[in-house]
Amino acid sequence: MAKRILTLNQISVKGLERLPRDSYEIASEFAHPDAILLRSHKLQAEEIPESVLGIARAGAGVNNIPVVECTRRGIPVFNSPGANANAVKELVAAGLLLGSRGIIEGLDYVAGLAGTTDASWLHQELEAHKKQFKGSELRGKTLGVVGLGAIGSLVADMALTMGMEVIGYDPALSVDAAWRLSSQVRKADTLSAVFARSDYVTLHLPVLDSTRGLVNSELLGAMRPDGCLLNFARQEIVDHDALLAALETGHLRKYIADFPTPELLGRSDVILMPHIGASTDEAEENCAIMAADQLRDFLENGNIRNSVNFPMLQLERAGSCRLAITNTNVPKILGSVLAILAELNINVLDMLNKSRDELAYNLIDIDCTPSDESLARMRALTGVINVRLIS
Numbered sequence: 164m165a166k167r168i169l170t171l172n173q174i175s176v177k178g179l180e181r182l183p184r185d186s187y188e189i190a191s192e193f194a195h196p197d198a199i200l201l202r203s204h205k206l207q208a209e210e211i212p213e214s215v216l217g218i219a220r221a222g223a224g225v226n227n228i229p230v231v232e233c234t235r236r237g238i239p240v241f242n243s244p245g246a247n248a249n250a251v252k253e254l255v256a257a258g259l260l261l262g263s264r265g266i267i268e269g270l271d272y273v274a275g276l277a278g279t280t281d282a283s284w285l286h287q288e289l290e291a292h293k294k295q296f297k298g299s300e301l302r303g304k305t306l307g308v309v310g311l312g313a314i315g316s317l318v319a320d321m322a323l324t325m326g327m328e329v330i331g332y333d334p335a336l337s338v339d340a341a342w343r344l345s346s347q348v349r350k351a352d353t354l355s356a357v358f359a360r361s362d363y364v365t366l367h368l369p370v371l372d373s374t375r376g377l378v379n380s381e382l383l384g385a386m387r388p389d390g391c392l393l394n395f396a397r398q399e400i401v402d403h404d405a406l407l408a409a410l411e412t413g414h415l416r417k418y419i420a421d422f423p424t425p426e427l428l429g430r431s432d433v434i435l436m437p438h439i440g441a442s443t444d445e446a447e448e449n450c451a452i453m454a455a456d457q458l459r460d461f462l463e464n465g466n467i468r469n470s471v472n473f474p475m476l477q478l479e480r481a482g483s484c485r486l487a488i489t490n491t492n493v494p495k496i497l498g499s500v501l502a503i504l505a506e507l508n509i510n511v512l513d514m515l516n517k518s519r520d521e522l523a524y525n526l527i528d529i530d531c532t533p534s535d536e537s538l539a540r541m542r543a544l545t546g547v548i549n550v551r552l553i554s
């Protein structure tokens with residue numbers, strides 16, 4: 164039977180094409196979907212039907228998905244790290260330029276001259292007024308990058324090529340990300356050191372309970388006067404009361420962000436974009452392809468790549484029958500499953516077991532198909548969250 168994929172946002176066709184129509188049905192409404200594919204749709208826990216096996220986010224941030232509830236239900240949540248990083252990096256480059264030069268004010272001024280027919284008057288007018296739009300160069304200025312993952316590392320490289328000094332802060336830097344990072348990026352040991360030493364600070368970290376409101380009055384107060392803050396990560400990372408206070412006193416010169424909120428609209432010291440960091444043809448395609456490929460490999464083989472709540476686990480198929488079992492990460496559960504298989508005289512051809520926080524996940528290739536009754540016995544074991552037969 165074809166697997167049903169519920170899409171909750173418009174997903175690039177290039178990604179949907181990775182799910183062949185002879186084995187997948189894709190629609191924006193389904194009563195019993197096998198999986199959900201989405202972008203920024205704010206998914207509520209009660210919106211996730213019992214039938215859902217996995218959820219894939221075509222994008223990096225998963226704060227729109229109830230990940231804790233998914234973990235409790237044994238549903239892996241996938242994202243597509245790095246697939247839109249270049250798009251965000253290019254918009255940050257634009258943000259830095261908008262923050263350093265009078266581009267927006269200059270454009271507005273020129274637009275206000277529409278209808279002028281006298282070329283000589285126009286020339287004199289422009290030459291007389293252009294000094295209002297003078298800015299300063301980025302070269303030689305210091306950029307503080309908070310979060311040095313897929314996007315932060317590209318932003319750091321881009322700033323170095325523009326002649327900026329770069330200071331980075333990331334207390335949870337992965338080994339892969341560290342390999343990607345230029346040796347010219349200076350390491351800051353604390354967040355306040357980044358804010359104190361930078362002319363521009365750019366945020367590239369996820370919103371988590373630990374990072375909500377992270378940029379507060381203390382950090383903004385530590386910033387150099389005339390500093391500029393860029394937020395292409397998530398609105399919730401910045402405490403807006405503290406932000407408005409820093410703008411009102413003039414301590415913060417500009418806030419440039421991808422997340423408009425009512426209190427920030429209409430301010431000349433705030434530049435807001437409509438959450439378009441990942442809105443390029445290339446990023447939308449890359450994210451959709453990565454998300455669809457990961458979802459398909461999970462549905463067809465049980466493999467887990469780029470999940471935010473499940474361990475990374477991939478196992479080549481041995482034989483045609485596989486069990487994918489999710490359980491709480493406590494001793495003896497796998498032993499009990501294997502005991503049932505032994506009792507049924509079913510041979511294990513290959514298996515892999517990994518854990519992450521409170522969850523353990525197992526792929527077990529076996530030489531014949533267990534009966535529904537045997538599967539029900541495994542599902543009934545204490546600590547087993549779900550058992551899926553993939554044949």
Ligand SMILES: NC(=O)c1ccc[n+]([C@@H]2O[C@H](COP(=O)([O-])OP(=O)(O)OC[C@H]3O[C@@H](n4cnc5c(N)ncnc54)[C@H](O)[C@@H]3O)[C@@H](O)[C@H]2O)c1
Nearest residue numbers: 223224310312313314333335336367368369395396440441
């Ligand atoms: N504006 C947009 O459209 C857009 C597009 C893509 C991503 N994003 C946002 O950007 C975030 C980062 O994306 P990414 O692809 O670089 O993710 P990533 O996972 O590759 O990198 C995030 C980095 O942040 C670091 N980090 C975590 N907590 C931190 C802390 N307290 N201080 C400093 N660093 C910390 C992690 O160690 C990691 O290296 C996403 O979570 C998403 O919210 C926004």
Ligand SMILES: O=C(O)CC[C@@H](O)C(=O)O
Nearest residue numbers: 202203222223224247441
């Ligand atoms: O899907 C989008 O347009 C935004 C994605 C972006 O916020 C992300 O976290 O990857």
